[in-house]
Amino acid sequence: MPAPLLELRDLRTQFSTQEGVVSAVDGISLRIENGQTLAVVGESGCGKSVMARSILQLIPTPPGKIVGGEVLYQGADLLKRNAEQMCDIRGKEISMIFQEPMTSLNPVLTVGDQVAEIILEHEKIDRKNARARVLELFSLVNIPAAGKRVREYPHQLSGGMRQRVMIAISLACRPKLLIADEPTTALDVTIQAQILDLITRLKEELGMGVLLITHDLGVVAEVAQHVVVMYAGRKVEEAPVEPLFDEPLHPYTRGLLDCVPRLDAFEQAEPDRLRTVEGLVPSLADMPPGCSFAPRCPVSVDRCRWQKPEIKEVRPGHLVACFVAQGEGLDS
Amino acid sequence: MKEFWRLYSKNIGGVLGLAFIVLVVVMAAIASLLYPTGPFTLTGSSYAQPFHDIFPLGTDSLGRDVAAGIVWGARVSLLVGFTTTLIAVFIGVVVGCLAGYFGGVIDSVLMRFTEIFQTIPSFIFGIVLVAIMSPSLYSIVIAIAVVTWPAVARLVRGEFLALRNREFVIAAVAMGMSNIRIILTQILPNALSPIIVISSLMVATAILFEAGLSFLGLGDPNVMSWGFMIGAGRNAIRTAWWNSTFPGVAILLTVLAINLIGEGLNDALNPKLRDK
Numbered sequence: 001m002p003a004p005l006l007e008l009r010d011l012r013t014q015f016s017t018q019e020g021v022v023s024a025v026d027g028i029s030l031r032i033e034n035g036q037t038l039a040v041v042g043e044s045g046c047g048k049s050v051m052a053r054s055i056l057q058l059i060p061t062p063p064g065k066i067v068g069g070e071v072l073y074q075g076a077d078l079l080k081r082n083a084e085q086m087c088d089i090r091g092k093e094i095s096m097i098f099q100e101p102m103t104s105l106n107p108v109l110t111v112g113d114q115v116a117e118i119i120l121e122h123e124k125i126d127r128k129n130a131r132a133r134v135l136e137l138f139s140l141v142n143i144p145a146a147g148k149r150v151r152e153y154p155h156q157l158s159g160g161m162r163q164r165v166m167i168a169i170s171l172a173c174r175p176k177l178l179i180a181d182e183p184t185t186a187l188d189v190t191i192q193a194q195i196l197d198l199i200t201r202l203k204e205e206l207g208m209g210v211l212l213i214t215h216d217l218g219v220v221a222e223v224a225q226h227v228v229v230m231y232a233g234r235k236v237e238e239a240p241v242e243p244l245f246d247e248p249l250h251p252y253t254r255g256l257l258d259c260v261p262r263l264d265a266f267e268q269a270e271p272d273r274l275r276t277v278e279g280l281v282p283s284l285a286d287m288p289p290g291c292s293f294a295p296r297c298p299v300s301v302d303r304c305r306w307q308k309p310e311i312k313e314v315r316p317g318h319l320v321a322c323f324v325a326q327g328e329g330l331d332s
Numbered sequence: 333m334k335e336f337w338r339l340y341s342k343n344i345g346g347v348l349g350l351a352f353i354v355l356v357v358v359m360a361a362i363a364s365l366l367y368p369t370g371p372f373t374l375t376g377s378s379y380a381q382p383f384h385d386i387f388p389l390g391t392d393s394l395g396r397d398v399a400a401g402i403v404w405g406a407r408v409s410l411l412v413g414f415t416t417t418l419i420a421v422f423i424g425v426v427v428g429c430l431a432g433y434f435g436g437v438i439d440s441v442l443m444r445f446t447e448i449f450q451t452i453p454s455f456i457f458g459i460v461l462v463a464i465m466s467p468s469l470y471s472i473v474i475a476i477a478v479v480t481w482p483a484v485a486r487l488v489r490g491e492f493l494a495l496r497n498r499e500f501v502i503a504a505v506a507m508g509m510s511n512i513r514i515i516l517t518q519i520l521p522n523a524l525s526p527i528i529v530i531s532s533l534m535v536a537t538a539i540l541f542e543a544g545l546s547f548l549g550l551g552d553p554n555v556m557s558w559g560f561m562i563g564a565g566r567n568a569i570r571t572a573w574w575n576s577t578f579p580g581v582a583i584l585l586t587v588l589a590i591n592l593i594g595e596g597l598n599d600a601l602n603p604k605l606r607d608k
Contacts, residue, residue, distance in 0.1 A: 060497070087509070087510055088508065089508065090506055091506070091507035095507060095508075098499060098506075100499060104503040106500045106518055106522065108521045109521060117509070117518075118507045121509050172507075
């Protein structure tokens with residue numbers, strides 16, 4: 001079997017803070033194949049973005065540090081590469097789209113120049129040909145009047161157009177893996193759908209793998225084939241998208257799905273209340289000794305409070321880290 | 333470029349400043365045609381009144397033409413102003429970029445080094461340097477550059493520190509840009525407008541600095557400069573006011589014009605102010 005496009009093995013990233021060392025990513029393993037979209041879902045502060053940035057080693061050091069695990073890209077560990085070798089990976093092999101398209105574009109350069117700079121960095125090409133490539137890329141990401149847009153500055157573009165520019169930048173050198181860190185969070189709902197369609201279409205046209213970081217389950221259902229649910233730096237559930245939505249096993253996943261407002265809400269028992277997951281993500285500096293979700297969990301048992309559940313495959317392809325879901329809740 | 337001129341020309345002060353500086357530059361360039369005998373030649377009687385006869389700005393105590401002094405002095409003032417700024421901005425930008433971008437030990441070492449220069453009062457330090465190297469155009473330029481670059485370095489470092497962790501810089505890193513390309517194409521353009529503004533102020537400061545040194549008798553004795561003329565004329569200020577006043581006005585207008593240019597450049601180069 002050929003090596004997967006990207007595989008994380010037990011990745012651990014820690015931050016030193018005044019309250020001590022905290023684990024933002026605490027042993028995450030996942031894999032993405034060519035042409036696959038993997039969604040990583042979780043609340044704010046659960047370590048999704050830190051994980052995504054750890055893949056490309058964009059964690060500011062200090063205070064952050066990748067303390068363990070492997071990031072295997074086509075079978076080779078990226079963590080063993082030096083800074084210069086990483087420059088060849090970033091943008092060319094793996095590229096990234098950020099959440100806020102306004103701040104992730106340089107305010108004093110025209111958008112065309114910004115795309116051209118990336119091409120010039122990675123390829124032996126002159127400025128004129130790079131410009132021609134920029135025009136191609138702009139039409140690839142559906143920017144109308146590309147010839148005029150290339151000369152504009154980020155503040156002259158709308159949010160959706162800016163995110164298209166970001167996507168054009170990230171695709172400039174035909175990467176094999178695209179990491180999208182909440183690409184639609186800062187956008188209007190209608191633009192969100194367009195951007196997601198665009199990412200899906202480009203994924204198919206270019207045969208990329210996509211790692212989609214999001215907290216929006218609607219987005220996941222629309223574009224992903226495989227889902228990883230993260231909670232407090234750990235993976236709590238992993239499954240293909242249909243089984244996860246049809247039959248979520250972890251109480252946290254169920255809670256997240258219950259939070260999605262439904263149009264048929266008036267048929268429910270309490271039609272006028274939007275449901276939430278009670279409580280907050282525990283502070284990373286003050287983790288409970290057992291399952292980190294136990295304090296908020298509606299079905300927790302005694303054992304959850306002192307022992308961490310390991311992630312296990314309970315059905316083919318469906319993994320969960322919960323004693324209750326694993327049928328071991330009553331053992332203690 | 334066309335676009336740049338359109339924006340620049342919106343600022344009337346900037347246009348006036350630029351026009352005046354062009355005039356001064358032309359005047360300095362053709363000084364040897366206007367006054368082929370040079371500024372030190374004794375051309376008439378001493379203390380000739382201005383706006384009379386052949387001396388439009390009068391003569392000084394030795395009968396030297398003040399107008400010739402102004403024209404030849406423009407060469408020195410502009411030369412000192414621009415070369416000093418070029419050197420000081422270059423050193424300051426390099427030091428500031430490295431300190432602000434890389435941070436940590438590099439930042440500490442470079443900033444402690446910069447502070448050594450900042451702890452000494454700049455004018456006194458400049459005087460000492462010129463005195464040690466013996467007064468000449470070279471020593472004056474070097475002395476002014478040495479005492480003025482720390483301000484640029486600190487400014488650039490501050491800009492880089494603020495910009496270093498901005499999202500678009502992280503995005504550039506994520507796209508695999510090398511450090512040098514990020515510094516030059518991503519961060520430096522964002523820090524450009526304060527650098528240009530401080531540069532225009534530095535040209536003005538350098539001209540004043542040179543005038544100050546010459547006034548104290550530490551100017552290059554072989555060239556006529558505006559500061560030297562003010563210094564030489566100050567003894568006779570009550571009998572021959574024009575000896576000090578005209579070079580003083582020349583300094584004032586030149587420095588003002590340079591500041592106006594700086595302001596105009598800032599407006600034209602800042603994309604956020606465009607289309608308004």
